[in-house]
Amino acid sequence: MRSAAAWAIAGQYLAFGIQFVSSVVVSRFFLAPAEVGLFSIALAAALMLSVFQDFGLTRYITALHVLDRDEITRCSSVAIIFSWATAAALTLAAPLLAMLYHNLALAPIMTIIALSYLFSPFSIVPYALLSRDMAFNRIFAVNVTSAIVQATTVIGLAAAGYSSMALALGMVTASMARTLTTQMFRPSLPFPPQWRGLSKITRFGWQSSCLSVIGAAGSRSADLIVGKLLSLTVTGIYSRSTGLATQLRSLVTGAIGSVLYPAFARLKRQGDPLAEPYLRIVGCFTAGTWPVMAGLAVGAEPLVQSLFGPRWMAVAPVLKLIALSEMLFEAVPMQIDIPILHGAIRSLTVRNILDTLASIILLVVGASWSVEAAAASRIAYGVVWFLIYISFVCGLIGLPLVRLVPVYAKGLAATLAAVAPLALASILMADFANCGLVMLAALAVVGGAMWTVALWMLRHPLHDELVDIGLQLVRRLKPLTA
Numbered sequence: 001m002r003s004a005a006a007w008a009i010a011g012q013y014l015a016f017g018i019q020f021v022s023s024v025v026v027s028r029f030f031l032a033p034a035e036v037g038l039f040s041i042a043l044a045a046a047l048m049l050s051v052f053q054d055f056g057l058t059r060y061i062t063a064l065h066v067l068d069r070d071e072i073t074r075c076s077s078v079a080i081i082f083s084w085a086t087a088a089a090l091t092l093a094a095p096l097l098a099m100l101y102h103n104l105a106l107a108p109i110m111t112i113i114a115l116s117y118l119f120s121p122f123s124i125v126p127y128a129l130l131s132r133d134m135a136f137n138r139i140f141a142v143n144v145t146s147a148i149v150q151a152t153t154v155i156g157l158a159a160a161g162y163s164s165m166a167l168a169l170g171m172v173t174a175s176m177a178r179t180l181t182t183q184m185f186r187p188s189l190p191f192p193p194q195w196r197g198l199s200k201i202t203r204f205g206w207q208s209s210c211l212s213v214i215g216a217a218g219s220r221s222a223d224l225i226v227g228k229l230l231s232l233t234v235t236g237i238y239s240r241s242t243g244l245a246t247q248l249r250s251l252v253t254g255a256i257g258s259v260l261y262p263a264f265a266r267l268k269r270q271g272d273p274l275a276e277p278y279l280r281i282v283g284c285f286t287a288g289t290w291p292v293m294a295g296l297a298v299g300a301e302p303l304v305q306s307l308f309g310p311r312w313m314a315v316a317p318v319l320k321l322i323a324l325s326e327m328l329f330e331a332v333p334m335q336i337d338i339p340i341l342h343g344a345i346r347s348l349t350v351r352n353i354l355d356t357l358a359s360i361i362l363l364v365v366g367a368s369w370s371v372e373a374a375a376a377s378r379i380a381y382g383v384v385w386f387l388i389y390i391s392f393v394c395g396l397i398g399l400p401l402v403r404l405v406p407v408y409a410k411g412l413a414a415t416l417a418a419v420a421p422l423a424l425a426s427i428l429m430a431d432f433a434n435c436g437l438v439m440l441a442a443l444a445v446v447g448g449a450m451w452t453v454a455l456w457m458l459r460h461p462l463h464d465e466l467v468d469i470g471l472q473l474v475r476r477l478k479p480l481t482a
Helices: 002-029 033-052 057-063 069-100 106-119 121-132 136-159 164-185 199-219 222-229 232-270 275-298 300-307 315-329 337-341 345-367 371-397 401-428 436-457 461-481
Strands: none
Touching: 002 136, 002 232, 002 300, 033 069, 033 106, 033 164, 033 222, 033 232, 069 106, 069 121, 106 121, 106 164, 121 136, 121 164, 136 164, 222 232, 222 345, 222 371, 232 275, 232 315, 232 337, 232 371, 275 300, 275 315, 275 371, 275 401, 275 436, 275 461, 300 315, 300 436, 315 371, 337 345, 337 371, 345 371, 371 401, 401 436, 436 461
16 A cells, blocks of 8 residues: 555656646736636536546446456446536536626637546546556556646647636646546457446446535535626636645645545455554544645745735635635545445435535625635535534444544644744744745745654654655655666
């Protein structure tokens, strides 16, 4: 698992770096908040309709005890059906979205996004197979290649004056690159298609997709709600804030998260208990993510000023609140995966519905006031989300809640140590908002050193994991540089 995690982390960091640089260049030099907001609304609508595209195939393939060639062909055939149906639905919905928001420019953007779903079915199954095989060295190549292609497309077309269209076309080229690379590593074309014996796949797929539909209604509707109740410019600001926070959160835990489901599925197949591994995962997630999110909240003003420029400064107060809310969502990792592995899909669905209702209601109330209130609603939603899932997940794996208290306490202690230099500078420096990236980087380095010492003093499991993963990365990447 550490070997897979080393490759996953390397790919996640490199892909994030590419995408982050691309977003900074495009936002600072080419696109205004309103242009980003226009694309964000189209993308949010597309993601709402595309929840059936994967149809649960990744989890289905990963969790199977036995997987033969016929089953792979069946899964590939199902992927084509639902991905192409998604493309058709998005194309038909494009003019309706333009009418709803009274902006004709939304229709062509959403139509271009729909094109990406014509290629995606040919990458879904091979990517799932690579994940099942724990072949994260190849997944590294897939993710980095698609990130490079997307960034190059977006920057080039934005510089050429394609405005919001550049972001949509970047999705198409990334989907094409992802298809070519996954098929190269793990060919699984559905030719001839296999239509017999689909009942097991479709039964699992509908259950999984219902969860996705419910989750999408809450998580992917934010830009749609903000865009409808406020404005395109405000939507761009909100989208850039949430995007930056979630990208950094994904940078810390996204790579490990991609390894966890197949790893826990393997443990489940072997009949091993999951409580102790899960407790270790909670510790690593909180001690790893909380300092990053807290630091992002404290340093929001100078970070936004340095990266995006003065016209994006309205992002800073929103980013502070979004970053704090993200800390709550890392306190209960694998809240979807653990119930699925235990077959508790009905109970999970009920909680997903409650979760989604809370998200939408709180966001509508907040967005009715201002974008800052909309961001603040995410903190209230995070509290509700935590209470909905904590007892449920721990109960499934037989983990007493009291055992999480010292884990959270150690994570909080490490967080305070990490953000202390940045927090002190924000208090003492008269012009902290204009301190620049060099000063921010220096404060982050000092905070990182204090965080490392805190982990060592606390005897935190994340310290040992980082040492082991670092050694794995060196061993794995050394042949590439030789």
